[in-house]
Amino acid sequence: MSDADVNTTHAEPQVVHLEHSLEPAKPEISDAVRRKHEVSKLRYPFLNLSEGEYVVASVRRHPIGLIGVLFLTAILMVAASIFYGWYSGLATNPEMIGLHSTDLPSAASVFVPFALFMLLVALGGFIACYVYLQNKFFLTNETVVQEIQTSLFSRREQTINLANIEDVSYSQSGILQMIFDYGSLRLSTIGDENTYRYSFVASPRDQVARLNDAVEDYKNGRPVDVDL
Secondary structure, eight states: OOHHHHHHHTOOOOOOOOOOOSSOOOOOOOHHHHHHHHHHHHHOTTSOOOTTOOEEEEEOBOGGGGHHHHHHHHHHHHHHHHHHHHHHHHHHOGGGGTOOTTSSOOHHHHHHHHHHHHHHHHHHHHHHHHHHHHOEEEEESSEEEEEEEEETTEEEEEEEEGGGEEEEEEEOOSHHHHHHTEEEEEEEETTOOOEEEEEEEESHHHHHHHHHHHHHHHHTTOOOOOOO
16 A cells, blocks of 8 residues: 555545524615614504515505495485484374374484484494505505405404515406596415405506506615605
């Protein structure tokens, strides 16, 4: 065996020590971004914003969605008032339909049920308007956030990262939506069969164009700072 073979056989293995952090390094956040983040936290305390994330804009719901609720509430209250007025006159003069004064409850005794009905109708209209207005849609520099309220005691939040959005579109159907310029937004994500919708959106064509711009800016590493 040669000297070279002996040296090769008994060569000590070399150990290389690599130092690395246990957690990935956090990207540096500029003072401007930090200020925007703090302002967004104050203005939208109900949103769960990550560090360095701030709200760019919110998408408005069209007020036409309240018309049906307000109209129905007004119709019920007017109808109840007309009925109570008619009944008060009838209770005062029941002879006009061939009844005696003792055959009908007095108008005063009917007032309490009437007042309770009016209160319930007004409360129902208020709750319906509140639920409608609590449905909100936000664009941040990182995500799209949708606050979904389906009833007075049912609420959830839906968040989609801008990097995962594959397509943003809108739909308008019916003469009212065309005349008053409102419709529904539709978002689809990469590898996800579900679609996300937000209805009663004012100026949906403009909103879709700006949302697409925001997604494109984010995916290309540009600052997301559009005005919706």
